[in-house]
Structures are given as C-alpha cells and as structure tokens.
Amino acid sequence: MTETRIDRRFAKLKAEDRAGLVTFVSAGDPDPETSKRILAGLPAAGADIIELGMPFSDPMADGPAIQASSLRALKAGQRMTKTLGMVAEFRKSDNETPIVLMGYYNPIYVYGNERFLADAVKAGVDGLIVVDVPPEADEELCLPALAVGLNFIRLATPTTDAKRLPKVLANTSGFVYYVSITGITGAAAPDVAKVHGEVKRIKAATTLPVAVGFGVKTGEQAQSIAKGADAVVVGSALVSAIEKSLGENGAATGETVPAVLDLVKGLAAALRSR
Amino acid sequence: MTTTSTADAKLNSYRSGPDERGHFGLFGGRFVAETLMPLILDLEQAYKDAKADPAFHAELEYLNTFYAGRPSPLYFAERLTEHFRAESKTGGGAKVYFKRDELNHTGSHKINNCLGQILLARRMGKTRIIAETGAGQHGVAVATVCARFGLPCEIYMGATDVKRQSPNVARMYMLGAKVNPVTSGAGTLKDAMNEALRDWVTNVENTYYIIGTAAGPHPYPELVRDFQSIIGKEVREQMMAAEGRLPDTLVACIGGGSNAIGLFHPFLDDEKVKIFGVEAGGHGLEVPNGHAASMNGGSPGVLHGNRTYLLQDDDGQILEGHSISAGLDYPGVGPEHSWLKDTGRVKYVSVTDKEALEAFQLCARQEGIIPALEPAHALAHVMKLAPTLPQNDILVMNMCGRGDKDVFAVAGYLGIAI
CATH class of the missing domain: 3.40.50.1100 (Rossmann fold)
Incomplete structure (x- = not known):
C-alpha cells in the first residue's frame, strides 16, 4: 500500500522525537458551521492527527460525553454526506493533516460500503476506525478499504491477549489504537504504569506506531501516557468542552470554538514539553 | 459484502444454521468492539463444550422440570x-x-433461556450477571435465576419501560436485582441494550451478559434459540x-x-x-x-x-x-x-x-x-x-x-x- 498522510505524519513526529496528539470531535457537533470552524482550527492548535466522528444514534462503546456529542450533531442535521463534505472542504486548505473517520458500521453499511470508500477517498480521508467491525469480518470493509488506499486502524484492548494480538494486527495499517482501559470512552483514567507495559507488548509485535486513548483528559495525563507511545488520543474531554460552552438553548456561543482549541493547545504544549 | 443471500440457494435444511462464523445467510455475524471479542469467542467455546456434556443437559433438564415447571x-x-x-x-x-x-x-418463556445461560455463566466462572429488559419478563427471569444461584445481578431497563411495566420492576427488586433505569434515547429496550453493552465492556473480566432474545453477536442467536427450542x-x-x-x-x-x-x-x-x-x-x-x-x-x-x-x-x-x-x-x-x-x-x-x-x-x-x-x-x-x-x-x-x-x-x- 502506498504511503498515506498518516504514515508521513508519524515519520515527521519521529523526526521531531515527540509523541503526537490525536484529537477526536464528532462531525457536526454542535452544528455544521461551528464544527467546520473547529475542524479548520485544529491543526494550528496543535492536533497532529484528526479523528472525526461519524455520528451514530447508538454509540454502544462510548460514554455519556461522546453519546451526547453524537446526538447533538444528529439533532443539528448531520448526515454521512455532510461529514464527507466537511473533510473535502478542510482539504482545500490543508493537504497535510491526516483525517481518520471514526464511528460505527451501520451508517457506512447503509451508505453502501463501496460507495462510502470511494467518496471517502475522494473527500481526502486517510483512515478509518470502525468500532464494531472486528478482524473476523475483515473482508467486509477492512480489505476493501486497504485496496482503495485507506488505512484501517484497529483497536487493541487490554483483553486482546497474546493469542489474539496477531489477528488484530494482521490487516491494521497507519497506526494501532491502544484502548487503555476495559470500558467506554471518557471513563476512569487509565493506570499509567499498566499502559506503558501494554504499549511495550504491542510494539514488540508490530512496527506500526501505537496511539493510546480512552480516559485521557489533561495535559499532565497525556504527557505521562505518551512515554513509550507514538501518540495520545483525546476525545471526551474535547466534546465535553463543547458541551460546557453551549448556551442555555444548546446552541453554540462565541466560547465554543476557542474552548476546544484552547484545550487542544494546552494538550499539545504538554506533549511538546517533555 | 461477504455472503450472498442463501435465499436463492437450494436448501437441504432450514435448521443447519448458523455457519461457523455465526451467519444465517446475509444475517447474523459478530459485530462487536474488540474488548468483547475474546469473551464472545470464549462463550462460543464454552457453549460448544456444554452442548457436548451430558451433565449440562441433565442439570438443565432437572431445572426445567422441577424449577420452571416444564413441560x-x-x-x-x-x-x-x-x-x-x-x-x-x-x-x-x-x-x-x-x-x-x-x-x-x-x-413467560424467558426462563427457558435464562436457566441455560446461567449454567453457562457458571461453567465460565463468571461471578456477576447483567441483562437488558424491555417488558421486564426477561429481567424477572434473570433476577430469578441469579437469586437461585446466588449471583449478583444488574438489570438495565429503559426509563419509559420502568414506568409502563412497574409490577415487573417491583418483582426484580424483590428478587434482589439492581434495576438501572436508562434515560438515553427513548428509554426503551434498544437503549437498555446499549447500556448493558457499555457495562459489559467495562466489567468484561467477571461479568456474564444474559441476552434475552435470539439476537446479538454470535453465538447468542444460536444458543438462545437452542434453549428456547x-x-x-x-x-x-x-x-x-x-x-x-x-x-x-x-x-x-x-x-x-x-x-x-x-x-x-x-x-x-x-x-x-x-x-x-x-x-x-x-x-x-x-x-x-x-x-x-x-x-x-x-x-x-x-x-x-x-x-x-x-x-x-x-x-x-x-x-x-x-x-x-x-x-x-x-x-x-x-x-x-x-x-x-x-x-x-x-x-x-x-x-x-x-x-x-x-x-x-x-x-x-x-x-x-x-x-x-x-x-x-x-x-x-x-x-x-x-x-x-x-x-x-x-x-x-x-x-x-x-x-x-x-x-x-x-x-x-x-x-x-x-
């Protein structure tokens, strides 16, 4: 498979000898216009890789923060076509920052796998994380995605034991996303020492970069988690910042975009200062 | 798409499904988060072993006859x-x-499945049971078998359903179960199932999820069907x-x-x-x-x-x-x-x-x-x-x-x- 923006970004991070910051926000949260402005501001604020959530009505692996974020976006009229449109618009001014679409299988399946992959490539998407398509179903979506040049990023978890890890890694590309806890997004903070050991275990089994996520909320946590890893993912904290910035009617305020970007700036600074 | 619909294939039997990956033609499969996959595979193995074990069938038959009142x-x-x-x-x-x-x-019929699954949970050494319920019939059956086998039990039930099926909520409490009303979505069965899955992914080490219907990731549709058959x-x-x-x-x-x-x-x-x-x-x-x-x-x-x-x-x-x-x-x-x-x-x-x-x-x-x-x-x-x-x-x-x-x-x- 040819080199992707994700591959190039991790090479750059390695050259700079620092761990990258992967940021997650839901596409269309809290509304399409505000979401576009957040997306456009993320690279300058210090996001090295952008995970853009494809909102789903039933986000079974997500905690309350991302559930609420997903529902806000859907309520504001977000659809798959609009999510892909956001990426295309972002690409007009940024051809470097990788974008990974993250979400659940059903909206992709209903859009049509082949059509989705073609439109994602056309829009400038670099990779996919689809929470509920395990390696056992690789021929459905993972292999077709690789065939059109998209990275398919797999989650490895504390329950992915030595026996299973090779299966999870087999068709993974771009990077491996290590889920630091058994749980949902935004839950309790991970045990840092344990995570370091787990990341070591995964790195011993692959040459791919490893990003660590789930439960990372502060710059301090990000900094300590980052040791030994190639990137840290922050999501729930960012969408919670969106939620807190909203007016009484649930609409975006002047605070919304800066609230997210300032948090990203703080996280990025922490990761660059080690 | 992986499989063509068997609708157009000539069938020798309608009773041979699912295939080894849990497919009934186009349908079924195992679409779950990675955290749950190892456990789902363990469950599949545990069920295979149980099916081949006469002692499992004997215990289930005993409970069906003397506890559930079958036939x-x-x-x-x-x-x-x-x-x-x-x-x-x-x-x-x-x-x-x-x-x-x-x-x-x-x-209700829900006890048929719950007796089978609680025996599986015990075989797997799980110490905590969770379930979703809509009408509360499954919740009551789960709370019942948990009381019978002395296992702690949490039931997820949509807040709307908690209101419209209050007698069953009271029964679950009396049986010692903890009922967690779910307010996300419309507060019905789908939302209860989402919340049960979130609990499971968090407590996967010690927890067994008794799914109440013949749905969910393989092998649940198969094993629930078998127990209900x-x-x-x-x-x-x-x-x-x-x-x-x-x-x-x-x-x-x-x-x-x-x-x-x-x-x-x-x-x-x-x-x-x-x-x-x-x-x-x-x-x-x-x-x-x-x-x-x-x-x-x-x-x-x-x-x-x-x-x-x-x-x-x-x-x-x-x-x-x-x-x-x-x-x-x-x-x-x-x-x-x-x-x-x-x-x-x-x-x-x-x-x-x-x-x-x-x-x-x-x-x-x-x-x-x-x-x-x-x-x-x-x-x-x-x-x-x-x-x-x-x-x-x-x-x-x-x-x-x-x-x-x-x-x-x-x-x-x-x-x-x-």
Whole structure:
C-alpha cells in the first residue's frame, strides 16, 4: 500500500522525537458551521492527527460525553454526506493533516460500503476506525478499504491477549489504537504504569506506531501516557468542552470554538514539553 | 459484502444454521468492539463444550422440570375455536391450541433461556450477571435465576419501560436485582441494550451478559434459540399425543423473536407446516416511526452485534419505533428471522396496537386467560387467520407470557378506573 498522510505524519513526529496528539470531535457537533470552524482550527492548535466522528444514534462503546456529542450533531442535521463534505472542504486548505473517520458500521453499511470508500477517498480521508467491525469480518470493509488506499486502524484492548494480538494486527495499517482501559470512552483514567507495559507488548509485535486513548483528559495525563507511545488520543474531554460552552438553548456561543482549541493547545504544549 | 443471500440457494435444511462464523445467510455475524471479542469467542467455546456434556443437559433438564415447571401444557382453546368457527364466512375455523409458556415459573418463556445461560455463566466462572429488559419478563427471569444461584445481578431497563411495566420492576427488586433505569434515547429496550453493552465492556473480566432474545453477536442467536427450542420440541410430542399428527399452522409474536424461534425451529424442515411471525404494527406500518415491525417496515443493517432487519432512516440512524407492548418495542429482530423472511420459509405479518388490545380482551373473556400484550399480538393475527382456515387445520399459538404485568397499562388504555 502506498504511503498515506498518516504514515508521513508519524515519520515527521519521529523526526521531531515527540509523541503526537490525536484529537477526536464528532462531525457536526454542535452544528455544521461551528464544527467546520473547529475542524479548520485544529491543526494550528496543535492536533497532529484528526479523528472525526461519524455520528451514530447508538454509540454502544462510548460514554455519556461522546453519546451526547453524537446526538447533538444528529439533532443539528448531520448526515454521512455532510461529514464527507466537511473533510473535502478542510482539504482545500490543508493537504497535510491526516483525517481518520471514526464511528460505527451501520451508517457506512447503509451508505453502501463501496460507495462510502470511494467518496471517502475522494473527500481526502486517510483512515478509518470502525468500532464494531472486528478482524473476523475483515473482508467486509477492512480489505476493501486497504485496496482503495485507506488505512484501517484497529483497536487493541487490554483483553486482546497474546493469542489474539496477531489477528488484530494482521490487516491494521497507519497506526494501532491502544484502548487503555476495559470500558467506554471518557471513563476512569487509565493506570499509567499498566499502559506503558501494554504499549511495550504491542510494539514488540508490530512496527506500526501505537496511539493510546480512552480516559485521557489533561495535559499532565497525556504527557505521562505518551512515554513509550507514538501518540495520545483525546476525545471526551474535547466534546465535553463543547458541551460546557453551549448556551442555555444548546446552541453554540462565541466560547465554543476557542474552548476546544484552547484545550487542544494546552494538550499539545504538554506533549511538546517533555 | 461477504455472503450472498442463501435465499436463492437450494436448501437441504432450514435448521443447519448458523455457519461457523455465526451467519444465517446475509444475517447474523459478530459485530462487536474488540474488548468483547475474546469473551464472545470464549462463550462460543464454552457453549460448544456444554452442548457436548451430558451433565449440562441433565442439570438443565432437572431445572426445567422441577424449577420452571416444564413441560408447559398444550391447551385446546375450545371456546376461541368455537368463536372463530362462528365468525368464519366459509364454514371453516381452525382448531386452535395454545402452547402455555405463560404458565412457566416467572410467567413467560424467558426462563427457558435464562436457566441455560446461567449454567453457562457458571461453567465460565463468571461471578456477576447483567441483562437488558424491555417488558421486564426477561429481567424477572434473570433476577430469578441469579437469586437461585446466588449471583449478583444488574438489570438495565429503559426509563419509559420502568414506568409502563412497574409490577415487573417491583418483582426484580424483590428478587434482589439492581434495576438501572436508562434515560438515553427513548428509554426503551434498544437503549437498555446499549447500556448493558457499555457495562459489559467495562466489567468484561467477571461479568456474564444474559441476552434475552435470539439476537446479538454470535453465538447468542444460536444458543438462545437452542434453549428456547424446548417449546417447539414439546409441541411436536404433545401434538402427536393429542391429535396423532403435526400441526398445520404455527403463530408467534416477534420482538427480538426468541419465543417464536423456539416454537418454529423444530418445525422448519416440516414444509407442510405453515409458519407465521407477528410483528408489532403499533399505530400502523404507514405511520413513520410509529411501529416496531423491523422486517415488514425496515431494512438490513448492523446493530447490537448482528446484521439483521432494522428500523432505521436512510442515513443508517436507528429509529425508536413504537409498540404498545414493551417487549416488542425493539428496532431490530433476531438474525435467523431475517433469514427465514428472505428465504420465504416463515411469513411475517404485523398487527396494530388496537388489534392486539382487542385480542387481549377476547382471550380474557373467552378463555379466562389474561395474555401478555406480546402474545396478544400473535392472537390478533390468529383472529384474522383462523376463520379463513378449514376446520381440520390445527393451529398452535405460543402463549409466551401472562398479562399480570400489563393489567394496569391496559386498564389505562381501556379507560377502566382501578
């Protein structure tokens, strides 16, 4: 498979000898216009890789923060076509920052796998994380995605034991996303020492970069988690910042975009200062 | 797409599914987060081992007989049969039997599955049980087996359902279960299932999830079906004893479809047996988002671990659906039913809330049996079907639950002051 923006970004991070910051926000949260402005501001604020959530009505692996974020976006009229449109618009001014679409299988399946992959490539998407398509179903979506040049990023978890890890890694590309806890997004903070050991275990089994996520909320946590890893993912904290910035009617305020970007700036600074 | 629909393949048997990866043709599979995958694979192995272990079957049979009260009677509904014959415009009127699974301990067919799964949980060394429930029948059955085996138990139930099925909520508490009302979404069964999955992914090490219907990731649809198939197996024997032959027609209600697959599965290869599954038509199939008929009014998609027919919009967002019956108010259906629909082996129809309420009252008055609102849906279709069938047609309807839990809600709908 040819080199992707994700591959190039991790090479750059390695050259700079620092761990990258992967940021997650839901596409269309809290509304399409505000979401576009957040997306456009993320690279300058210090996001090295952008995970853009494809909102789903039933986000079974997500905690309350991302559930609420997903529902806000859907309520504001977000659809798959609009999510892909956001990426295309972002690409007009940024051809470097990788974008990974993250979400659940059903909206992709209903859009049509082949059509989705073609439109994602056309829009400038670099990779996919689809929470509920395990390696056992690789021929459905993972292999077709690789065939059109998209990275398919797999989650490895504390329950992915030595026996299973090779299966999870087999068709993974771009990077491996290590889920630091058994749980949902935004839950309790991970045990840092344990995570370091787990990341070591995964790195011993692959040459791919490893990003660590789930439960990372502060710059301090990000900094300590980052040791030994190639990137840290922050999501729930960012969408919670969106939620807190909203007016009484649930609409975006002047605070919304800066609230997210300032948090990203703080996280990025922490990761660059080690 | 991985598999072509077996709808166009020549089948030797309708009873051989699922394949080793949990597929019933296009449907089924294992669409879960990685955290759960190792456990799902463990469960599959544990179930294989249990199936091959005579001690497992012996213990289950013992519990079915002495704890659940099986076999449940096959009852000739004589007055309803007379009623349908009087109604028939063609001089017909099928002979109607009820499979009385409402007489089981806990009041529904749900105990069949819970006894099987609690034994599996014990074999796997799990120390904590969780479950989702809609009408509360499954929740009560889970709370019951957890009390019986001394395991702590948490039940997720939509906040809307907690209100409309309060007698069952009280029963769960009395049995020592913790009931967690779920407020996300519309607060019904789908949301309860999401929340149960979130609990499971968090407590995967020690927790066993007793799924209540023949849906979810493989091997749940298979094992729930197997545990519920005792219904159809008993009907075969009981009907041979009563009539000396197999029935001509089977009818059962479909939410997730566990009682229906339990009745249908042992008869799938008896091609002369006509089989009807009855979905919840709510306000009517023509009312957008006003029904819970995922096969008659939905399209294939992936939710809660399996590919199946779903109520959803054209962006793949799941709809809430609506039914008067909390047990049928689910936007999906077990994958085997989706496959049986596409192969044409089972005919899936729907009845409205109003028709189900009429059947509920007819059954109470004619037979002295207050049905749950779920089998009242099945009976509403029997009311349409039986008068059109000849008198020598033998029809079996699964009376899968009793209506005690529904009396307050139905009294409200009928304007009866209590």
